[in-house]
Amino acid sequence: MSDALPPETTIATWTIPRVSGDPLTIDSAVGEVITVVGANGAGKSALATYIAGQTPTGKLHRVLAQRKIWFAASGPNISASGREQMVNNLNYWNTAIDSRFLDHADGQRTDITLFDLLGKIAAEDQRIAELVLTERRTPEEIEAIIGTRLFDVLNSVLEKAGLVIRVKITDKQTFMAVHRELGNEYPIAQMSDGERSALLLAAEVLVAPDNCIILLDEPERHLHRSISAGLVEALIDSRTDCAFVVLTHDLDLALGLSARPGKVLAALGVNWSENTIAGWDINEFSTEADLTENARRAILGGRKRILFIEGTTDSLDYALYSLLFPAWTLSASGNCEWVIRSVEGIKKTQSHHWVDAAGIVDGDGRSQQERDALITKGIHPIKVSEVESLYYMPAVLTAVATKFTQLDGKDTEQRVCAAKAAGIAALASNQGLHRIAKKLATDEVSRKLVTAVPSEITDPKITFNLPSPYAEIRARLDELHAGDNYEELVRIASIRDSAFRDRVAAALGAQSKEQYQSVARRAIAESPALIAELRLEVADQLFDRSDH
Known part of the structure; x- marks a missing residue:
C-alpha cells in the first residue's frame, strides 16, 4: 500500500457513553483489532452506527450485519458514473441511525463491491503494464513494487477459510467459481449462500481504502462456524495497513481475535431515551488475565454472574442447578479441578472484568475443614456426596x-x-x-x-503416616x-x-x-x-x- 501509515498509528478515537456515567475512550490504530462481543440485542449494531458517525469521513469502511448476499448476475450491474454518484449516499446511509437495522443501499452494495473489485484488479494490471512497457522493470522489481496480486490474495483468503473454491474473471468481466478439487466452473451467482457470503465479505475488505478502519458487524452471519473465524482472521492478515472493529456474538471468533493486538469489549446492553442512545453497558476485558478458557468464554459472553459447575451441559448437574439458581449463568467445566481454577482465576483478576463468579462441586465425603477452605474461595461443596x-x-x-x-x-x-x-x-x-x-x-x-506434601522437598525419602x-x-x-x-x-x-x-x-x-x-x-x-x-x-x- 503506497500510503501505508506506520504501525500503531491512531486513525480515530471514540468516546463511548456508558450507563455508569463513566465514558469509555477507545483508540483505533493500524494493525489492531477492537473486538466487541455481545448477545443479540446488546447494542452492537447501534454501537457500530455510533462509531461510524464519530469517525472522520473517508476513514471508515463499514460492512453491515444485514448485508444482502445474493445477486442476479455474476458481474457488477452498475456503471462508473452510477458508482460515483453512490459515494455520498453511502457515507450518509452508513452513519444514519436506522442503519443498525436497515440498509438503504441493499440493492446496490453487492454491485458496488464487485465493481470496486474489478476496478482494483484493472488498476493493478494497468500499473504492471506501465512498469513493463514504460519503465522496463524486471519481473523481480515488479514483484517488489506490486507485491502479491489482489486476485491471488482473494483466493488465498478463501482457501485459508476452508472453502474449496477459487474465483476467476472471464473476458466479459464477470466472475466464475472454480472447484479446487473437481475443476468444474459455475457463475458466482450460483454459489451457495456460505460461498457467496464469504466472497462478498472478502471482497468488501480487500477493496476498502488504504489506512482506514474496517468495521465488520457480525461477519459470521450466513457463514458456517467452521469458516467464519478462519475467514475473518485471514482478512485481517491481508490488510495490515488498516485497523479493524469486529462486532460479533461468536465466542470462538472473539477468543481467536483476543490474541491479537487491540482491545476486547463486552457489550451487555444499551439504554435508549426515545430515539437517542443514553449509554451502553459495555466494559473492556483484559486478555492478559490468568483465566481458564471456560472463564474467558463466560466473561466474553457478557455474563454478570457465572456459576461454574462440574459435568457438561447434558449432565444431571446442569439440569438441576439451572432450576435451583436461575439468576446465575451456568458454565459446565468438566471436573472439580477446572471449577476451582475457573473461579480462582476470575476472583484473582477482578480489575480485568466485571463479573461475579462462584462454583459448585460434589461433596465427595469432604470434612468440614475441607469444605470451609473451599467456601472461602467461592467454591461450594454440596452437602451430599454427589449430585x-x-x-x-x-x-x-x-x-x-x-x-x-x-x-x-x-x-x-x-x-x-x-x-x-x-x-x-x-x-x-x-x-x-x-x-x-x-x-x-x-x-x-x-x-x-495432597495437603501433606511439603512445600519444599530436599530429603532423599519422604514418609507419610496417615491412619486409614x-x-x-x-x-x-x-x-x-x-x-x-x-x-x-x-x-x-x-x-x-x-x-x-x-x-x-x-x-x-x-x-x-x-x-x-x-x-x-x-x-x-x-x-x-x-x-x-x-x-x-x-x-x-x-x-x-x-x-x-
Whole structure:
C-alpha cells in the first residue's frame, strides 16, 4: 500500500457513553483489532452506527450485519458514473441511525463491491503494464513494487477459510467459481449462500481504502462456524495497513481475535431515551488475565454472574442447578479441578472484568475443614456426596411418588417406603457397603496426601503416616444400614456406581432412572418449597446471594 501509515498509528478515537456515567475512550490504530462481543440485542449494531458517525469521513469502511448476499448476475450491474454518484449516499446511509437495522443501499452494495473489485484488479494490471512497457522493470522489481496480486490474495483468503473454491474473471468481466478439487466452473451467482457470503465479505475488505478502519458487524452471519473465524482472521492478515472493529456474538471468533493486538469489549446492553442512545453497558476485558478458557468464554459472553459447575451441559448437574439458581449463568467445566481454577482465576483478576463468579462441586465425603477452605474461595461443596444424591433425597422422592400416584391412584406413602427399602437393599447388596466405604476412604486419604506434601522437598525419602479411615466409615455405614436410615445413606454413599437408582425408580413405578430424574426435575420446577430445600443442600451462602 503506497500510503501505508506506520504501525500503531491512531486513525480515530471514540468516546463511548456508558450507563455508569463513566465514558469509555477507545483508540483505533493500524494493525489492531477492537473486538466487541455481545448477545443479540446488546447494542452492537447501534454501537457500530455510533462509531461510524464519530469517525472522520473517508476513514471508515463499514460492512453491515444485514448485508444482502445474493445477486442476479455474476458481474457488477452498475456503471462508473452510477458508482460515483453512490459515494455520498453511502457515507450518509452508513452513519444514519436506522442503519443498525436497515440498509438503504441493499440493492446496490453487492454491485458496488464487485465493481470496486474489478476496478482494483484493472488498476493493478494497468500499473504492471506501465512498469513493463514504460519503465522496463524486471519481473523481480515488479514483484517488489506490486507485491502479491489482489486476485491471488482473494483466493488465498478463501482457501485459508476452508472453502474449496477459487474465483476467476472471464473476458466479459464477470466472475466464475472454480472447484479446487473437481475443476468444474459455475457463475458466482450460483454459489451457495456460505460461498457467496464469504466472497462478498472478502471482497468488501480487500477493496476498502488504504489506512482506514474496517468495521465488520457480525461477519459470521450466513457463514458456517467452521469458516467464519478462519475467514475473518485471514482478512485481517491481508490488510495490515488498516485497523479493524469486529462486532460479533461468536465466542470462538472473539477468543481467536483476543490474541491479537487491540482491545476486547463486552457489550451487555444499551439504554435508549426515545430515539437517542443514553449509554451502553459495555466494559473492556483484559486478555492478559490468568483465566481458564471456560472463564474467558463466560466473561466474553457478557455474563454478570457465572456459576461454574462440574459435568457438561447434558449432565444431571446442569439440569438441576439451572432450576435451583436461575439468576446465575451456568458454565459446565468438566471436573472439580477446572471449577476451582475457573473461579480462582476470575476472583484473582477482578480489575480485568466485571463479573461475579462462584462454583459448585460434589461433596465427595469432604470434612468440614475441607469444605470451609473451599467456601472461602467461592467454591461450594454440596452437602451430599454427589449430585445424583440430590435427585433421591426424601422430599424429592415423595414429590415424584405423588406424580405417579396421580396417574395410577396407588398409595404414595407405600410407594415411598418401597422405594426407600429398595434403595437401601441395593446399596448393601454384593458387598456394596464395603465398596462404598473403600471409595470414601480412598478419596479421603488422597485429599490428605495432597495437603501433606511439603512445600519444599530436599530429603532423599519422604514418609507419610496417615491412619486409614476405612474402619470408621464402614462402621458408620453398617449402623445406618441396620437402622434403615435411607436419608443419611443417600447423603454419604456414592449411588452412581450401584444399582440404587434403577431399583428406586422401579419401586416407584418409573420405567427407568432417566424417567424418574425427568419427573423429579418437573416436580422441583413446580415447587418453590422443594427448590428452597435443595438450594440449602447445595450452598447456603450462594442461596443468600441469589435473586429469588
